[in-house]
Amino acid sequence: MSDTAIVLISGGMDSSVLLHHVARDGGFAVIHALSFHYGQRHAIELERAAVQAYAAGVHSHRVIDLEFMGPLLQAGSTLIAGGADVPDLTDLDEEALRQPPTYVPNRNMMLLSMAAAYAEAQGAADVYYGAQAQDEYGYWDCTTDFLAAINAVLALNRKQPVTIHAPFVNKSKAEIVTEGTRLGVDFANTWTCYRGDTGSGDTPVACGTCPSCVERRQAFNKAGITDPLAYAR
Numbered sequence: 001m002s003d004t005a006i007v008l009i010s011g012g013m014d015s016s017v018l019l020h021h022v023a024r025d026g027g028f029a030v031i032h033a034l035s036f037h038y039g040q041r042h043a044i045e046l047e048r049a050a051v052q053a054y055a056a057g058v059h060s061h062r063v064i065d066l067e068f069m070g071p072l073l074q075a076g077s078t079l080i081a082g083g084a085d086v087p088d089l090t091d092l093d094e095e096a097l098r099q100p101p102t103y104v105p106n107r108n109m110m111l112l113s114m115a116a117a118y119a120e121a122q123g124a125a126d127v128y129y130g131a132q133a134q135d136e137y138g139y140w141d142c143t144t145d146f147l148a149a150i151n152a153v154l155a156l157n158r159k160q161p162v163t164i165h166a167p168f169v170n171k172s173k174a175e176i177v178t179e180g181t182r183l184g185v186d187f188a189n190t191w192t193c194y195r196g197d198t199g200s201g202d203t204p205v206a207c208g209t210c211p212s213c214v215e216r217r218q219a220f221n222k223a224g225i226t227d228p229l230a231y232a233r
Helices: 013-025 044-056 069-076 094-098 107-122 144-154 173-183 211-223
Strands: 004-008 030-037 060-065 126-128 163-165
Touching (some): 004 013, 004 107, 013 173, 044 060
Parallel strands (some): 030 060
C-alpha cells in the first residue's frame, strides 16, 4: 500500500465528508485533493472545495481547468452552464429519475481517468471519489457495477495499478451527514445546489427545490441535524 492517496473533492457534501474521512481514518501520510472546473453552473462549489481541503490539511489541492468540456456537453446536461434549465425534483417522472437531466455525460469516467493518471505519476495506488446511494434518483457512474468495471480496466496496468475507492457507495446521504458530523465537517462550507447561488446578498442561497437540494435537505432531516445552508424555498 502506498502512503499517498488522491481524493476527488467537488465542494459538495459527500466529497467533503469523504475527504475528511480519508484524512482522518485512511492512514495515508500524503493526500492530494483534486477538483475540476468543467463548466458546471454551480462553480461556487469550487470555493467550498478549497475551504474543505485546507481544513482537512491535505498536502496539495489542485483545481483542474476543463472548461472546454462545457460547450461539448451542455446539450446533454442541465448541470452545464448554457444548457437547459435545471428542473425541480418534482418535475421529474419515474423514467427521468433513473438518469435525470442533471447527469453529465461520462463525467465520472473522465475525471477518474485523469485522477488515476495523476495518482500513477505521484506513485499513489489509491483514488477516492464520493459516489453514494442516492435516495431519490441515480447515476450509473455512481454504482458498484461502475466501480468494479473501472477498477477492472485499471488493473490491466502492468506496472502501477491504481484502485478507485468509493467508501460511501452503499451509504445514504443521511448516513454521510452523520459521518460528517462525527468528523466535525463544516457543512456551512459545502455546496449542493445545482443552480448555483440564487441569492443577491453576501450570503449564498441555495434554491431548495432542485434534485440535489431536496435530497440534501431530506438527509439532514433524517439524520436529525440542522442544515446550516440558506435556502430560497
